[in-house]
Amino acid sequence: MTDTAAPSASHSVAKRNVAILVAAQAILGAQMPMIFTIGGLAGQTLATNICFATLPISMIVLGNMLCATTMSSFMQKFGRRAGFFLGTFGGALGAAIGAWGLATASFPLFLLGSFVTGVYMSAQGFYRFAASDSASDDFRPKAISYVMAGGLFSAIIGPQLVKVTADSMGVLFLGTYIAVILLNMVGSLLFLGLKIPTPPAPKPGEDRGRTHLQLLKTPRIAVAIICAMVSYALMNLVMTSTPLAVVGCGFTTNNAADVVSGHVLAMFIPSFFTGHLIARFGAEKIVGIGLAILAAAGLVGLSGVELETFFVALILLGVGWNFGFIGATAMLAGAHSTAERGRVQGMNDMIVFGCVTVASLASGGLMNCSGGTAQAGWSAVNYAMIPFLMLAGGSLIWLMLRGRKGEI
Numbered sequence: 125m126t127d128t129a130a131p132s133a134s135h136s137v138a139k140r141n142v143a144i145l146v147a148a149q150a151i152l153g154a155q156m157p158m159i160f161t162i163g164g165l166a167g168q169t170l171a172t173n174i175c176f177a178t179l180p181i182s183m184i185v186l187g188n189m190l191c192a193t194t195m196s197s198f199m200q201k202f203g204r205r206a207g208f209f210l211g212t213f214g215g216a217l218g219a220a221i222g223a224w225g226l227a228t229a230s231f232p233l234f235l236l237g238s239f240v241t242g243v244y245m246s247a248q249g250f251y252r253f254a255a256s257d258s259a260s261d262d263f264r265p266k267a268i269s270y271v272m273a274g275g276l277f278s279a280i281i282g283p284q285l286v287k288v289t290a291d292s293m294g295v296l297f298l299g300t301y302i303a304v305i306l307l308n309m310v311g312s313l314l315f316l317g318l319k320i321p322t323p324p325a326p327k328p329g330e331d332r333g334r335t336h337l338q339l340l341k342t343p344r345i346a347v348a349i350i351c352a353m354v355s356y357a358l359m360n361l362v363m364t365s366t367p368l369a370v371v372g373c374g375f376t377t378n379n380a381a382d383v384v385s386g387h388v389l390a391m392f393i394p395s396f397f398t399g400h401l402i403a404r405f406g407a408e409k410i411v412g413i414g415l416a417i418l419a420a421a422g423l424v425g426l427s428g429v430e431l432e433t434f435f436v437a438l439i440l441l442g443v444g445w446n447f448g449f450i451g452a453t454a455m456l457a458g459a460h461s462t463a464e465r466g467r468v469q470g471m472n473d474m475i476v477f478g479c480v481t482v483a484s485l486a487s488g489g490l491m492n493c494s495g496g497t498a499q500a501g502w503s504a505v506n507y508a509m510i511p512f513l514m515l516a517g518g519s520l521i522w523l524m525l526r527g528r529k530g531e532i
Contacts, residue, residue, distance in 0.1 A: 137319055138258040142267050144318050145251045148208070149274025150281070152311035153248060155215060155304045157282030157388045159184065159241065161381050162290065164368050164488065166297045170231040178364050178488030180222075180238040185360065185484050187218075187242015188249065189477035195246045196470025203322035204254045205315050211247020212312035214240055219304035226298045237301075244308070246473065252450075253469050256457045257320045262403070265454045269399030272392060272450055279388030283381040290377070323465065333464035336471055345468065347523040348455035351411050353476045354516035355448030358418055358509050361483040362425065362441055363387060365491040365505045366434065372491075372498025373429045383434050390442025398450050407454040408524055414447025415517050418509065425506035429499050437506075448516075 160181060168177040191214075199207035222237030224230075251274075255267040285303050292299035339345050366387070367380040402410050421440035427433060460468045487505060494504035 135260065135263065138260070138263060138267065141258055141318055141320055142255050142270050144314055145255050145271045146274035148311060148314050149248070149251055149271055150277035151314070152212060152215070152244075152307060153275055153278035154282040154285065155219070155241075155307050156245065156248070157279060157384060158286050158300055158304060159238075160363065161283060161286050161367060161384045162297045162300055163238065164364060165371070165377065165380075166226065166234065167231070167488075168368070169296065170225070170229060170234055172231070175489050175493045177368060177492060178484055180235055181360075181364050182481055182485035182488075183235050183238035184218075184242045184245055185477055185481040187239040188245040189242070189474055189481050191243050191246035192249070192473035192477060193470035195243075195250065196466045196473070199250060200323060200466030204250070204257065204320045205318045207250065208247050208254075208315045208318070209312055211244045212308040212315075214243025214247070216305045216308035218242070218244065219301045219308070223298055223301035223305070226295050226301065246477075249473050249477070250469065252453055253457065253465075254318075254320055257465075261458075264457060265402040265407070266399035268453055268457065269395045269397075269402070269450055271395075272398070272446070273395030275392035275395070276389060279385055279392055282388070283385035286381050287378060323463070333460070333467065336467060339460065339464065339468050339471065342459060343523055343526055344455060344459045347519045348452045348459065349472050349475055350519045351415070351516045352449055352452035352456070352472065353479045354512045355411075355414060355418065355445050355452065356476055357479040357483040358512055359391075359441055359445040359449075360480045361487050361490075361508060362421070362505055363438070364484045364487040365502065366438060368488075368491050369429070369498055369502040369505075370431070370434055372501070375431055379431060383431075383438050386435050387438035387442045390439040391446050392442075394443055394446045395450065398446055399454075402451060402454050407451045407458075408520060408527075410447050411451035411455070412517070412520055414444045414449070414451060415513055415520070417444030417447065419513050420444070422506045422509040422513075426503055429502060 163181040164178045167180040168174060171177055171179065195207055198210065218237045218241030221240055222234055225234030225237055251271050252268045255271040256264045259267040286300055289299035289303045290297055366383060370380040370383055371377060398410065417440055421437050421444055424433060424440060425437040456468065456472055490504040490508060491501035494501045
């Protein structure tokens with residue numbers, strides 16, 4: 125395993141960067157729970173076929189996936205700050221196109237706006253990696269965890285903004301998209317204070333690190349990607365269908381927003397101590413606990429469709445995602461060199477969010493086209509978690525067994 129050499133920056137600069145990234149996660153990150161709360165509901169009003177209600181969310185994740193390698197390469201060449209500015213521009217532009225689609229009742233235009241929003245989501249995905257760039261080996265898992273904890277505030281800000289803005293204009297949800305434009309404009313100013321050195325371009329004949337195929341053949345990297353992929357895809361699968369399930373089972377849009385808010389809080393509150401747990405017990409054990417909690421979320425989801433059941437299932441889903449995804453990120457961050465940073469991080473996010481795209485698209489089909497009722501659709505969504513949890517759990521056990529034999 126090749127250890128990552130952090131750039132020569134003082135601990136105080138690393139802490140300053142983390143503070144800026146936490147604020148960005150809180151302010152700019154609020155747009156994601158906003159859009160994920162209303163995206164499926166807005167799609168349901170615009171789509172001619174209800175089975176495609178969650179297609180707007182799928183388009184966001186598709187845009188994220190297709191941008192991942194390009195965004196990573198862009199940051200490798202021009203720096204994190206330039207990449208994050210590009211991301212906020214994409215977020216504002218995507219929201220503007222989405223607002224236009226809502227105002228004209230155009231589903232294709234709304235989908236285009238969602239796709240462009242994926243540029244922001246791609247950039248936001250690199251906040252966690254940026255936190256580790258200037259951090260020491262000891263501080264790295266904590267830095268990643270703290271930045272993810274910024275999502276706690278986005279979990280509070282986002283759904284509350286949905287409540288205030290959803291009906292604020294003549295067209296339903298139009299005000300929410302206007303608010304997203306403003307969030308990107310204001311939040312982008314945070315990156316002016318970011319100080320992360322741009323990696324120097326490799327000189328002729330200098331080692332450029334392993335190829336994509338060689339990286340994928342590295343057991344620790346392969347398992348980290350699988351676990352991140354499963355943790356994120358299953359979280360997205362269930363979360364995307366939750367507003368449809370809550371409303372379909374007779375509850376209100378505000379109830380759905382509260383459930384999503386509770387879920388996003390559960391995603392990020394553990395981040396205040398996840399890094400410490402990883403440092404103490406190891407990333408693999410924390411990932412394993414995360415997968416077990418995701419399985420528990422599925423079992424609770426299958427137990428009923430009361431509002432309290434939705435809350436418990438989505439809270440467990442959030443905690444399981446936190447342990448699984450942050451643990452996998454820590455595994456990946458310690459398994460590559462600085463020269464390989466852009467290559468492995470872009471590849472990771474392309475694979476992870478490729479699977480998340482499929483999950484979000486499948487979510488609408490499972491929810492709206494499985495059995496004809498919201499209850500049957502919700503059960504189908506939760507049953508779909510089983511094979512993927514088996515894949516991630518099996519790969520993690522395999523890696524840990526190799527570690528005991530000294531083979532990694």
